[in-house]
Structures are given as C-alpha cells and as structure tokens.
Amino acid sequence: MTVNVNRRRLLAGLAAALMAPPLLAAEARTTVRVLTSYPDAVVSRFESAFEAAHPGYRLQFVWRMPHDAQPYLEAPGQNGVDVYWSASPRVFSALARSGRLQKLALDTAGLPDRLGNAPLADPDGYYRCTEMAGYGFAVNPGALAGLPVPADWPDLADPRYAGRIALPIPARVGFAPPMLEIVLQAWGWQAGWAMWSEIAGNAVLLDRNSTFVTDEVASGRLPVGLSIDFFVASAIANGVPVAFVYPRHGGINPAQVAIPAAAPNPEGGRAFAQFVLSEAGQRILGHPDIRKLPVRPAVYAELPSGYYNPFTAASLGAFDYDGDSARSRLALSAALFEQVFVADHAEHSALWRRLHAAEAAGKQVAGARRALAAVPLTEAAAAEPALRALFQGRLEGSAAEPVGKVERTWRAAAAALRGEADSILTGVAA
Amino acid sequence: MIPSRLLGGLAALSIVAGAALAEDFTVADGGRDAYSQPFAGLSDPERDRFFRGRSLFRQSWVVSPAKDTLVDGLGPLYNRLACISCHARNGRGNAPDRPGERMQTMLLRLSVPGIGRHGGPLPHPAYGDQFNEEGIPGVPGEGRAETSWSETEVTLAGGEVVRLRRPTFSFSELAYGPLDDVLVSPRIGQPVFGMGLLDAVSGEELERMAAEAKADGVGGRVNRVWDAGAGRAAAGRLGYKANMPNLRQQIAGAMLGDLGITSPLFGAQNCTPAQTACRQAPDGGHPELTGAQLDDMEFYLAHLAVPERRRVDDPQVRQGERLFAGIGCTACHRPLVVTGEHPKYPRLAQQAFAPYSDLLLHDLGEGLADHRPDFLANGREWRTAPLWGIGLAELIGERVGYLHDGRARTLLEAVVWHGGEAAPAQARFVALGPEQRAALLAFLGSL
Secondary structure, three states: OOHHHHOOOOOOEOOOOOOOOOOOOOOOOEEEEEEEOOOHHHHHHHHHHHHHHOOOEEEEEEEOOHHHHHHHHHOHHHHHOOEEEEOOHHHHHHHHHOOOEEOOOOOOOOOOOEEOOEEOEOOOOOEEEEEEEEEEEEEOHHHOOOOOOOOOHHHHHOHHHOOOEEEEOOOOOOOOHHHHHHHHHHHOHHHHHHHHHHHHHHEEEEOOOOOOHHHHHHOOOOOEEEEEHHHHHHHHHOOOOOEEEOOOOOOEEEEEEEEEOOOOOHHHHHHHHHHHHOHHHHHHOOOOOOOOEEOOHHHHHHOOOOOOOHHHHHOOOOOOOOHHHHHHHHHHHHHHHHHHHHOOHHHHHHHHHHHHHHHHOOOOOHHHHHHHHOOOOOHHHHOOHHHHHHHOOOOOOOOOOOOOHHHHHHHHHHHHHHHHHHHHHHHHHO | OOOHHHHHOOHHHHHHOOOEEOHHHEEOOOOOOOOOOEOOOOOHHHHHHHHHHHHHHHOOOEOOOOOOOOOEOOOOEEOOOOHHHHOHHHOOOOOOOOOOOOOOOEEEEEEEEEEOHHHOEEOEOOOEOEOOOEEOOOOOOOOEEEEEEEEEEEEOOOOOEEEEEEEEEEEEOOOOOOOOOOEEEEEEOOOOOOHHHHHOOOHHHHHHHHHOOOHHHOOOEOOEEEEOOOOEEEEOOEOOOOOEOOHHHHHHHHHHHHHOOOOOOOOOOOOOOOOHHHHHOOOOOOOOOOHHHHHHHHHHHHOEOEEOOOOOOOHHHHHHHHHHHHOOHHHOOOOOEEOOOOOOOHHHOOEEEOOOOOOOEEEOOHHHOOOOOEOOEOOOEEEOOOOOOHHHHHHHOOOOOEOOOOOEOOHHHHHHHOOHHHHHHHHHHHHOOHHHHHHHHHHHHHO
C-alpha cells in the first residue's frame, strides 16, 4: 500500500490562529510518484506547471541518481513508482530489457524518433526521449589571451592549452562519460584515445561535488572547459560572460520517461509523461535556469533568439554519434580513463609538457609520443562481454566503486608506458 | 561595502571605531547570480569548501536505504527535497496564489499554547512544530495545507489604491488526527546571502542597539533563545522571529524541520509518538548530515557575498534614500551594523556592514500578527527584515513574495502592511506624494 491511498482520507481540521471558518476541505488528489534525478530548478517548475494543468493529481518526487534508481526500480513492487523521468539511457534500456517497464503508449504526434544517428524513442515503445543535452566547450573569450577558440576536439590537444582546460572526470561526474565515446566513435579507438591522452595532459581535472566547469570558466581561472550544454547555456542566459561551442563532432545525451510495469497509478504516470512531452512541458525546458533542448521541434520557434536547434544542426551532420551503440562501453571507457590519465594525472600532465617542449625544439621523440598516446587495452579486448560485465553496474554518479584487479593492471601498464616516454625524453634532453 | 557618502552622513560612526569596512564581502553583480557568489579572496581550500557546501545546499536528498550514503536519509516526514527548493537561486520564496496550489517555497510552523522545552514554542503533540506535507514511501505525509486570500484596499496620498491580501490556511487529508487548538505561523524561504555577517553580530551589540533611544516610540528587543550547541540561552539573530542564535543552528534546524535530516545538533528524527510509521522508517545514518557536511554548509552560507548597491548616484535613488531615513524607516532598518569577534571565521570579525536591519524584535501590529509566541517574541513581534539585496529579488526569483508569509506581492504592499511600532513611519509613507513614494521605492530597488 502506498501513501496515496492513505491520503484519500479527508480529515478536515481547523487551525485556530490563522484559520478562516468555515473550513472548506480540499478535494483529494491522486498521488503520482515520480522517480527522477533532475535538480530542483527542473523539478519545481514541472511540478508547478503539471499540477496547475492537472489539478486532480499531486506529484511526489523521489530523487535518486541513476545508479541508485535502477535497483529501486528492480525491487519488488518497484517502490510504487508511477513514472521514471531521468537522463540515464542505460537504466531505461536495462529496465526495458528486463521486463520492468510497460509500453508507454502516448500520443507522439510531432515528436521525431531520431536526431541524426541518435534514436529518440525506444523501438519497442517502452520509453521515449523527453529532452536532450549536447556536449561541447565552455569558453571565456576574455580569458583566452590570444588562444584560438576551439572548434573541435583535436584543437584541445594544442600545447598552448596546457593547464587551461577544465575537464570533468568521466568516472565521477555523471554527464561526462559520453564525451569519451563521441571522440572514440569519430576518430576510432587508437586515434581517439591518443587525442584524449593529450587533452587530459592539458587539462585541469574537476571532481564530483566540487566546482563546476562554468565556475572555472566564468571566473577566468580556466579559459576553456568541457561540458554539457545546459550548464553553460543557463549561465549565459543569466548573464555570465561565457560562450558555448558545439564541436563539429557533436553528441547528445538524451533524457527519457517510462512507466514501470508495476506502477500503481499508470494513468497518472502517463499524464505526467504526456505533459513533459507536450508543447507546454517542452517550453519549460527553455527557462533560463534549465536550458535543455526540447524534443518537439515545433517548440524551437517559441524559444529565445539564438537558442541552439539540434534538429537543424543534425541535418548538417553534427550528430553522427550513436549513443545507443556506445552505451555498453561507457563505464569501461570511463574506468580506463580514470586509471590511465586521472590516477597519476600530475605525472601524465608533466610528461606531455616535456614532450611538447621537445617537439617544439625539433627533437626526435616520436617514440615518446607513441607511448604517451597509447592505452593498455585494445578495442577488441574492450568488446569482450566478460570485461564489460565488470563495469556494467557503474552508472552516472557511482563515483566510489572499489578499484578491481583489471584496473590495477591498467594503471600499472600506463605507468610503464609513461616510464618509456620518460626514458626517451630524458635521453634526448641529455 | 558602505558608500563613503552614506558613512559621511552617519553620525553614528563612533560606534564603528575599530571596525573595518566590509568591502571584500560584496559582489558587483546585478544579475541573477548576485546572491550566489563567494566572498572575494577565498583561498583555494576555502573555495573547495565553499563549493562542497554549495553542492549540499543544492542537493536533493535521497530516501534510505540507498547507495548514495552521503546524501540519504530524507524524511521520514519533510516539506521539500532540497534546501534550494525554498531558496531558489539563494533568494526568497513566495506564497501559493491559486486555490489548490502547493506550498513550494513556504511552510507552516505549528505549536499549541504553552511553553516548550528551553522556553520555545510547545510543539503540537501529534504534528510537532512544523507541518510536513510529505512522507517518504510508506510513511503518510501529515496532510495538505491550502492557502486562500482575502483582499482589502488602501488608498495612498494622490489616489493610488493598493490592494493588500491576507492569507488564511486550511488543512485537509490530515493523517494523524485533528489539528485542534493549534497555532500556525507561515514562513516563506528567506534569502541566504550575507548570513555570516549577521551571525557575527555580537549579543552585546544587539543589546546596545536595543537600548538606544529611538523616535516614534520605536523599541526593539533581543530575543533570548536556546543555543543547542552550547546548551544555554543566547541572543537570537536569525529567522523571522530571531529565534535562532547562530547560523549553524539555523542550518541544522532547517535540515531537520524541512528535510527530515538529522545532524550533530539535532540527532533525533522528526517523528512524534503518534507517527508510528515515521518512527519505524529506515534512516540514513547517525546523524544523517555529518559534522563535516554541516561545517561545509555553514562555511558556504557564511561566505555568500552581498550584492553591491546599484544606481547609487541616481538623483531619484538619492532622494529616496533621504526619505527612507527621513520618515523613520532607519530606526529599525539600520544602514550600519558592526560585527563582533568571530573565532570560527576571523575575517568576519569587527566589520561594518549595511544590512538595513537591527536584527531586533519589533511589534509590527495586528495586521501582521501570527499570535504564535516564539521564545520572547510575542505574536505581534517580528525581527526587522534585512533589506540588503532586496532590489534584485524580482530579477533573481521570477515569482517572489515579501514579509514572512509572502502576502506582499510588491515592496509597496510590504511597506503599507507595516503597523505597530512602524505605524508612524508607515503613515508618513502613505502620505508621501506619488513622486516621493516612487523615489523611496527606487531606493529600495537600489539595495
């Protein structure tokens, strides 16, 4: 039994001090329990607008990050959740595969099923994308000090960016893992990791629950930061003097909505999901404190001038990234990045600076570059189901997973590669 | 922080002997982030701490048991999921406008006649000292509170009519029996910047301000409240009734009352004996908010900068500033206050700053009375609301209310509501010509 059943009892009471007799008991409303990981700026606005549009329902939000939401929805009775609404494609996919969702069955007129290569709806009809966020670069033009504005990922490997890029750590910051895969898909495994190695060498790493990329870039402490667009777009909408660059090779992270199989109030859940997808719901995404990308193309005409329209960009090839095919490798890539570039970041970064200096001096250091740019895992090995299974449970926000044997091996191998690079660089310096 | 021309006009400068002007505590930001900036000059470790505190202030809390063990323990009874829910962009809340609308940024304090432990309000035996509409799954929320409004009109000099609305509250779906003979006091979320400076005003300074002779029969007294950390009575500084002795207790009290999160200061869950499911619900640790987390939140709120004034050279603003003092507003809304010692955050010590408040209790008349005593504060008394930053309120929160219950939709309405000790000043305001009133409001807009 859930709370909403209890609440149907109407027990009118009278508060003496500030009450106005006669008391009119309010009509009971049906509770719709929404499981979400959205911040209050999003939740409160949808709550207010939905309850105004549907006075017969009252929303109860239960907040959980995706790694905590999945077991919550796998528990018996699915904890009475009527609708799951979050930006975690992996959880939606896993829930659908395990039979824990029911068909969404909403009116989807005016809602495309794809954006470029990115699907916006589950082909089996269990969940649908409600909004999107794109990846790119936060830039403080005033702090660039002559540096060019980066237009695509390889630009960030430029030695002039050393120590000047804010990089949220993929294994610890929820939105960050798809950035890795955008580059790996566009440039391939080897060249993609080589690029990440060099970007990581240039970067200042940001952890979860610390400063935001926008804090660092807006303050001018760092002129460039890797980010998801809405943090930056919201800052811009609120007057912060930063810009956002969507790279030529872009990618989106979709948020979805679904109805759990055991939802006690599936009609209420559907009413909420339909509202989120409606024109009224999609318009809320344009609020300066939210700034997500609507999935209903018609809404863009009503958004502020200059609002990024991914449907227009996709028609120009900006979203060839296929998040669905990258999904099963996200956690593994993030863990690899952690061990190879983050765990010994100071050393990694110092070697890249030495390498860049040696190259600028015309030294023969190709071997050092090869060693520093390598990762101790092949693409084929990364595709092994047994290896991927080790990281399957690591979802957005699950920062503190214990390091396993495989990861220790990666870290040791990365240290050996750095040692090789160090020897070469020391040799040419002598 | 305080313009020299303002200080030049303040004969009270003698009281700031030895106090520095708090220039590092303001931020020249007139945008929607103006309430969210740190003090200038924080060290890197201090910045890290500030941002950790910010994360906690913005954190939506999680129902236990959970994997996110650092932020679990919501409820079992609560009002909202996060601190930021009631203080959007660190600003003020509002009251529900339409029938059936929930209290998103507002809550109702409850008590019954009598005096509780340590001299504070006596909690309702079944519902406690705050109406928690929400319960975690399996725990019935306490019920629903509705707001309705009645309006009256006040005509100002020159013929302008101001519509004043007064709230009444009703309860439904009560899960723990009737709410008989209960005293109710509504509260909207307050802005949270500059709280370190308010926290640093000494009890002696409060008493000194209270003892000062003031015109118009204005008094002002210090609330004496319970300091849970020290285990003794102390001067109240924070809260609508100055019922909180310090920032740390203000945070811990709100964490427990609004979110149901226990802390080193308040270790017991907010369940009354009648709330069986609440008492049996899982918790998020003992306490749920650790001492280190409370430290970070306290640091964050203590180091949120105050927006600098804007348009200070605008002739209309300067005229309004003179009128604000001239009609008697500054008797309570003091433009100059000094801090005392602050061992925890020494940079806050011996500073002169401009909160436009004396942090004292004043009788504001029957119109604003809640008839609910809170330590020494009677039902007509309220702490003078700090007015700093108030000119940005409607930019930062697209929907804001003024006064303790958000009844005032504009600053004009808020001024007209003043009564009691403020009645003479209010009467002078009402009698001002339209141009002068506009100037005074322009001054408030510059704060």
